[in-house]
Amino acid sequence: MMGLAAIRWLLGKRAFTYKLSLQVKLVLSFVFVIFIPVVLFSWYTLNEESAKAMKELTKNNENVLAFEKINIENNVELMGWTGQLALSNREMNNYLQIEQTQDAAYVLHIKKDVVNNFQYFLFNNPRIANVRLFTDNQYVNEIWPVILQESRIQDKPWHDEVLKQSGLPRWEIQETVALTGVPSEPSSNEPFMTYLQEFKYADNKEHNGILEISMKLSDFFSRTFSSVQDTNSQLAVVDRSRQVFSLKTSPVFEQHSAEQLINRLELTSDTDYETVQFKVNGYSYLAFQSYIPSIDVHLINIVSLADTMKGINHSRIRYIVLISLLAAFLVLLSYSMQAIILRRLKALRESMQQIRRGNFNVELPPxxxxxxxxxxxxxxxxxxxxxxxxxxxxxxxxxxxxxxxxxxxxxQIDSHFLFNTLENVKMLAEIEEQYLISDIMTSLGGMMRYSMEWKQDHVMLSDELQQVQNYVSIMNIRYDGRLDLRLSIAPECLKQESLKMSLQPAVENAIKHGMSRMHSSDGKLVIMISAFRRAEACVIEITDSGCGIPEEKLDLLNIMLRMDESAYRDARQLFVQNDKQDSNGIGLRNVDQRLVMSYGVEYGIQIESQEGSYTRIIMTLPHQLMGGE
The missing domain is CATH 1.20.5 (Single alpha-helices involved in coiled-coils or other helix-helix interfaces)
Structure with missing residues (x-):
């Protein structure tokens, strides 16, 4: 099976290349040798440049994310340190733990000597927006803006969540930290990052209050809200409720808002960097994200790939234009160079064509x-x-x-001497009542007379049929009468002109292969020869009841009937390697070639078969009768 497939592939390639002119073959070979390596090299170079650009882009934006994380860690440490400092002030702690109402002088003392110094010390870092202590001690007087009653924040959504932390800090991003009724509260509408912590004193294990430290979001995430940064990338912060905080005026969000882009991402819980490339309405983006568990937010760097892809596309177009120009130049150069060479070959070809027509006195080209x-x-x-x-x-x-x-x-010995001798042997066999030998001599004499008297190549179909009958009669001696020859000839085909000795090779082939792999129950091989007229042609069919031919082998045999001699020799070698029997159809190929030479390519032999059932040789001849009828 593999051998037959290889033969078909080989024949298909040859048929295609034979149709091309020598100049086209040379141009194609020249282009393949130079053009294809150039294309492969350009494709590799373009991919390398694209990969290098993406690698550099990734590295730069990962660095941006890393710097922002360092800045966040510093701010977390600063606000934590501020909280520890606020809760460790002894005089402030004593005031928050009073158990009776104090006079105005004491409160003024706390305001002047404790709170003011407390504020000055804590606010020495300008990034801290405010520090507030909310207490539930009813004896403590409010000293704005530091000491306030806890009742002011009990309606905040985070109040109960802070109490559930059992003294651990909780981080919240608030749209505003202003409190109702507090005149000194900041009026800025900018969001704040807030550090919240429940505090308890050592001698009092119950709840005392909540510490709040606030920093503007633009200070806490300084690089995220900076207006001085790459126009193709923008940092964004996503809190635990998936609310997005970023610089809304960034060029990255011109086509799609930050919320639209963030919603296309699946937020990671990994503290390392995760890179995701995605598209929104045809626009490509690259997202670098990292989770910061200490403040429970996701930090995401969104990068627009529009400029990067534009640069890659420009490089691709540039390479395509250069390759196209190179291809055109190579084709023109190859065509010009080969035209010089082929001009002389063309002169030789024209001279050969004249010689093929029989003009051997042609003037030889210079x-x-x-x-x-x-x-x-x-x-x-x-x-x-x-x-x-x-x-x-x-x-x-x-x-x-x-x-x-x-x-x-x-x-020479007179041929009549040989025929007379066979006739004498026949008569002696009849005298001795050896009728089988007599019949054999009759058939053999008829065959010899038919084959030796070759006065012309064309005979009537009836003569060919008589030759086949004599041949089968002789072969029946060898096969003990197991050959059954049947004829079905239309009357108008009896005088059909046919090539001499054209039917016997087909019958020989049927007997040879049919009897070698006999499958019938009675051991007989039926050979049916039929002839009928079809339009302007006479169709002769030789059908045997032998074992048939496999489909793959049948296709190859039909191809081998008409292939040129060099290809036929190659195919025949592969055929013999796959089928050890001598079944390469040489006799049928010779008959087909004689028919083509006599009548044209539209006439000849076709083989049909069904494995395990029959094999049929179909011979097509132009319908013409002997004698000019």
């Missing part, structure tokens, strides 16, 4: 030069001269041969 084409022209000249010499010698030989033939005929 093909000069010392290269291969010039050498070919020289040898071609010598070949024509040699052919003319051989023609003259052959004419002389034919004349001498005729004379020798006449002399030889005088010394």
């Amino acid at each position: 093909v000069t030069g010392t290269d291969e084409v010039g050498e070919l022209g020289f040898h071609y000249r010598m070949l024509i001269l040699k052919i003319n010499e051989l023609i003259q010698e052959q004419a002389a030989r034919q004349a001498a041969g005729k004379e020798a033939e006449l002399r030889a005929l005088k010394n």
Whole structure:
């Protein structure tokens, strides 16, 4: 099976290449040798440049994310340190733990000497927006903006969540930290990052209050809200409720808002960097994200790939234009160079065409030069001269041969002597009542007379059928009468003109392969020869009841009937390697070639078969009767 497939592939390639002119083949080979490596190199270079650009883009934006994380860690540490400092002030702690109402002088003392110093010390870092202590001690007087009653924040959504932390800090992003009724509260509408912590004193294990430290979001995430950064990337912060905080005026969000882009991402819980590339309405983006568990937010760097992809596309177009120009230049150069070479070959071809038409007196073309084409022209000249010499010698030989033939005929044994001898043997067999031998002699004599008296190549179909009947009669001696020849000939086909000895090879083939793999129950091989007229053709079918031919092998046999001689030799070698039996159809191929030479390519032999059932040789001839009818 693999061998047959290889043969078909080989034949298909040959058929395609044979149709191309030599100049086209040379141009294609020249282009393939140079153009394809250039295309592959350009494709590799473009991919390398694209990969390098993406790698550099990734590295730069990961660095941006890393710097922002360092800045966040510093701010977390600063606010934590501020919280520890606020809760460790002894005089402030004593004031928050009073158990009775204090006079105004004491409260003023706390305001002047404790709270003011407390504020000055804590606010020495300008990034801290405010520090507030919310207490539930009803004896403590509020000293704005530091000491306030806890009742002011009990309606905040985060109040109960802070109490559930059991003293651990909780981070919240608030749209505003202003409290109702507090005149000194900041009026900024900018969001704040808030550090919240429940505090308890050592001698009082119950709840005392909540510490709040606030920092503007633009200070806490300084790089995220900075207006001085790459126009193709923008940092964004996503809190635990998936609310997005970022610089809304960033060029990255011109086509799609930050919320639209963030919603296309699946937020990671990994503290390392995770890179995701995605598209929104045809626009490409690259997202670098990292989770910061200490403040429970996701930090995401969104990068627009529009400029990067534009640069890659420009490089791709540039390479395509250069390759196209190079291809055009190579084709023109190859065509020009080969036109010079092929001009001389064209002159040789035209001369050969005239010689093929029988004009051996053609004027030889002036093909000069010392290269291969010039050498070919020289040898071609010598070949024509040699052919003319051989023609003259052959004419002389034919004349001498005729004379020798006449002399030889005088010394030949008369063919009638041989036929008379066979007739005498036949008569002796009949006298001895050896009728089988008599029949064999009759059939053998008929075959010999038919084959030896070759006066013309064309005979009537009835003569060919008689030859086949004699042949089958003789072969039945070998096969003990197991050959059953049946004829079904239309009357108008009996005088059909056919090539002499064209039916016997098909019958031989049927007997040889049919009897070698007999499958019928009675051991007989039925050979049916039928002839009928179809339009302007006469169709002769030789069908045997043998084992048939596999489909793959049948297709190959039909192809081998008409392939050229060199391809036929190659196919025949592969055929013999796959099928050890001598079943390469040489006899049928010879008959087909004789039919094509006599009547044209539309006539000849076709093989049909069904494995395990039958094999049929279909011979198509032009319908013409002997004698000019």
